[in-house]
Amino acid sequence: MTEVQGLCEARFKGVRETFQQNFDARGELGAAVAVSVDGEPVVDLWGGWADAARTRRWERDTLANVWSTTKGVTALLAHLLVEDGRLDLDAPVARYWPEFAAAGKEELPVRYLLSHRAGLAGLREPTTVADLYDWELTVSRLAATEPWWEPGSRSGYHALTYGFLVGEVIRRVTGRTTGAYLRERVTGPLGIDFTIGLPESEGSRVAELLPPRATAGSEQSAVFAQLHPAAIAALSNPVVGAADANTAPWRRAELPALNGHGTARAVAALYGLLAGERGVFGRDAVDRIREGQGPCLDLVVGAGMGRETEIALGCWLSGPRGSYGPNPRAFGHDGYGGSFGLGDPEAGVSIGYVMNAMGPNIADDPRKMALIDAVYAAL
Structure with a gap:
């Protein structure tokens, strides 16, 4: 039996039991989960192994690449700029990034970027993982390209x-890269252990990611054959996976949609900020952050999820399915393989979960849903 360590208040013992079950019955290797209620930590647990060979224990300060859970953190920075009066969500992106005014995108508003409605889900040029490390190359390609579908009409x-x-909008407004602005404005002052662009000195703390079980080639081909060209570009140009994320170039790069590295308590803290903890955002700002942009079958991941979803301004809403708990207006973001962050302003709850054994689900990994159910059962 995997030894679980850390803090867990008595009324949340069900969360500890569920976390243990993730190791015993749901294929967990190494992981951590953190929960705060009204800004106070009530759960901070970790256990297992930080590498496939089981030579390094998962420690209190082990870092994990959280994939798209990073997106909510990037959105947080954009909303701070809105609060500062430096960014208008309804202004054209081209006001801040003039080169973006090409191929019919002159009036495309900033909010479409945050809500995945810009029609720019994938790159048109053949792209390698190494190309993603070249910021100027990638943003210049996006500035010049035309949308795959009518912007604003649906999410993809x-x-x-x-x-x-x-990230480029943040850079044009602040003169800082996303990682630098995050460090200067949020994680440095608040002491939150999360980075976009990992310093080389922190590499020894990072858990090794294990890829999800491979899908049969014929099965995968059948799924891809049904996808919109934008979805194929979004998901396979380039294909990224655990092998890439375990390399030094990946960790060193700033990929504000993909390569945030942090602890579970850091993820909980950052999504707690989005939900109004520590007074960083007032109630009006919190409501703006989770302002739904309309439910739809997402053009890129809708078929795989098998249901309509609704994206707010940087996060996904819990909705009728309860992806982030029973409050339909709670919100969060999943990362490829299973990690997630959650904020629920009404319950005063924030949750962070990180792991290294990646699951195959697009969203709502069984380990995630079991932990969320256990948290809300204890409230």
């Missing part, structure tokens, strides 16, 4: 491009 998950699009 911008799996890789989101970070470059929102």
Whole structure:
């Protein structure tokens, strides 16, 4: 039996039991989960192994690449700029990034970037993972390209491009890269252990990611044959996976949609900020952050999820399915393989979960849903 360590208040013992079950019955290797209620930590647990060979224990300060859970953190920075009066969500992106005014995108508003409605879900040029490390190359391609569908008409998950699009707006407004601005404005002052662009000195703390079980080639081909060209570009140009994320170049790069590294307590803290903790955002700002942009079958991931979803301004809403708990207006973001952050302003709850054994689900990994159910059962 995997030894679980850390803090867990008595009334949340069900969360500890569920976390243990993730190891015993749901294929967990190494992981951590953190929960705060009204800004106070009530759960901070970790356990298992930080590497496939089981030579390094998962420690209190082990970092994990959280994939798209990073997107909510990038959105947080954009909303701070809105609060500062430096960014208008309804202004054209081209006001801040003039080169973006090409191929019919002159009036495309900033809010479409945050809500995955810009029609720029994937790159049109053949792209390698190494190309993603070249910021100027990628943003210049996005500035010049035409949308894959009518912007604003529906969401299409911008799996890789989101970070470059929102991140370039942040850079044009602040003169800082996303990682630098995050460090200067949020994680440094508040002491939150999360980075976009990992310093080389922190590499020894990072968990090794294990890829999800491979899908049969014929099965995968059948799924891809049904996808819109934008979805194929979004999900496979380029294909990224655990092998890439375990390399030094990936960790060193700033990929604001994909390569945030942090602890579970850091993820909980950042999504707690989005939900109004520590007074960083007032109630009006919190409501703006979770302002739904309309439910739809997402053009990129809708078929795989098998249901309509609704994206707010940087996060996904819990909705009728309860992806982030029973409050339909709670919100969060999943990361490829299973990690997630959650904020629920009404319950005063924030949750962060990180792991290294990646699951195959697009969203709502069974380990995630079991932990969320256990948290809400204890409230």
